[in-house]
Amino acid sequence: MFDVTIIGTGVIGCAVARELSRYKLNTCVVEKNVDLANGTTKANSAIVHAGFDAKPETLKGKLNAKGNTMFDKLSEELDFPFKRNGSFVLCFDEKDMDGLRELKKKGEENGVPDLQILDGNEARKMEPNLSDEVVAALYAPTGGIVCPYEMTIALAENASTNGVEFRFETEVKGIEKSGEKYILKTNKGDIETKLVINAAGLFSDEINNMVSERKIHIAPRKGEYCLFDKVVGDMVSKTIFQLPTKLGKGVLVTPTVDGNLLVGPNAVDLEDKTDLTTTREGIDDIVSRAALSVKQIPMRQVITSFSGLRAHCTENDFIIGEPKDAKNFINATGIESPGLSSAPAVAEMIRDMVVAKLNPDKNADFNPIRKGIPKFREMNNEERKQLIAKDARYGKMVCRCETVTEGEIVNAIKRPLGATTLDGVKKRTRAGMGRCQSGFCSTKIVEILSRELGIARTDVTKFGGESNLLVGKDKESI
The missing domain is CATH 3.30.9.10 (D-Amino Acid Oxidase, subunit A, domain 2)
Structure with missing residues (x-):
């Protein structure tokens, strides 16, 4: 049985997972998609708002400006791009x-x-x-810009290396309360947990409404x-x-x-x-x-x-905390703009709720540092030579528009919670995000995914499910 189960791997779910990994908690994150950051986190304005828009008495008003101040340290620790452009x-x-x-x-x-x-x-x-x-x-x-999916991937990787378990393609179909625990009924079997955190984004109302009479509408x-x-x-x-x-x-x-x-x-x-x-x-x-x-x-x-x-809540504010009739079920719902900007502060708020309930010891082995994939496009020639000397795959260009090498793509596949799809590689490396929009590099990326994952090229997908890029027989397997 898990101590905590988080539903959803958007920026909120992954930020909470990382905060909980500071403690000796048996934590699991479940996600119905094949990869991280596949919902609202994947496609938004990528703005770190200063915090002047929300009403001061709201959670949005209280958490935005606080979250904004946390980005410098987070980006330094987790090695994701962030800039205070104003x-x-x-x-x-x-x-x-x-x-x-x-x-x-x-x-x-x-x-x-x-x-x-x-x-x-x-x-x-x-x-x-x-x-x-x-x-x-x-x-x-103090306004800023960030890459929301790179940030989310960084949070998740760091949570994973600090002991959090992630389960993908695991959809919560129902939730039952049994004594002091919850049973999550999923397409891959039951998950028992002491505490649930609902960070399911657009579908967080459906998760809440499985356990509480206080209905939410997203x-x-x-x-x-x-x-x-x-x-x-x-x-x-x-x-x-x-x-x-x-x-x-x-x-x-x-x-x-x-x-x-x-x-x-x-x-x-x-x-x-x-x-x-x-x-x-x-x-x-x-x-x-x-x-x-x-x-x-x-x-x-x-x-x-x-x-x-955007996960717009009809109550026009974040909903964070327990419904009165669902003890140890914590909502993080209605997290629309400025949700990305507020995410670090939201995660701390939920972490404190969990700690107050479960009273766990601190994780003495917690390591806040995560190193990202080396970015060939940002290096000078001497740095590139040194990298290629260590791994010749960094000398093989795959995506010309964004200057992404084979070494970076292999790194994206092999690292914790690595890419398994074309979009997964894109989110981690930017391969395919340039002016040709993967017109030239997609075939090579399919080949690399096939080779590194040990699957047929016809089994490689764009974003999981039935989004296969190739159909028919793979001549290499005939």
Whole structure:
């Protein structure tokens, strides 16, 4: 029997797992997908919000600014990319200045440091490509950008090396209470546990509703994005938001931590929790609204569009803690924006709840350090030579757009909780994320996955399940 079982391997589930690995707890994480970070964590704005947007009395307001301050240490310990690039909230009409001042006031109440209101000319000195329509901007220097799936993978790998067990393709179908324990009914058998943490993202309402009469409803909210080539990645240096008005919340324009430019999202409420389609209308909408912020959107440099689903809770705040009628069942649900920014603080909050309940000893062997995959693209020539001398596979280029080598791909497969799919390799190495969108490298990656996993090429999938890339007979097995 496990002490703690966490449902879900998004950023919240993996951050909690890492925090619990600081203690002598028999902890398990279950995930219905084949890999980490396959839900909301995979496709979002990748913004570490400063913390000025949420109401101070809410969990969002209390946890965002605190979580923001934790990213520097986390990224150093776990070796994932993070940058404090700062953010602007743009105002386009003097009549809306009260809204900008209200945001600043909320941010100060939430503990956000160094907020400033700049006039349009001051803002354009810092960001020359801002629209001439900008009359003022709220500047938050502590805003940042991160790679959400690299961060989540880093958290999970560190939790795994510190003793947490991960079980993939394990879907919770039901939960029963038996005395002082819970029994999770899964497609791979029963799991007995003293305590459950519900971090199931879009499906966290369904998990909660299996055990509690206090029903929760999660409404999937789709956001569409355009991703631009790195040649225009420096069009802005900060994350550019728009001041919400009666006409809507606006969209953002931001550099990514990997050097691209990102525009979006819109917000479309859905019922289907699997709908990740993009639409011409949606893309046209975000591009036209982004044009309010910057002088020219370089549409010829779009390399892909995508959408993500936010776990919008009808209560409009995070729900963290026990339902009154479900002792030792801890919810982490409704974690939409600023959920990524708040994740480290959410994890500490839940860790403290678990420690208070189970009173475990500390794990004296806990190691907070995790080293990521060496990034060939970021090395100088001397460093590359040294790496190739140790492992010749780092001298074989696979993804030319992102400068990813065979050595990096093999590392991604062989490391803790390693990649087993094409998307798994992509999330860990960026192979296939460049301007050709895996047009050249996918066949080679399939070959490497087949070889390293000892499976036929026809059994290699894009993201698990029935997403096989090849059909028919593999001539090498005939």
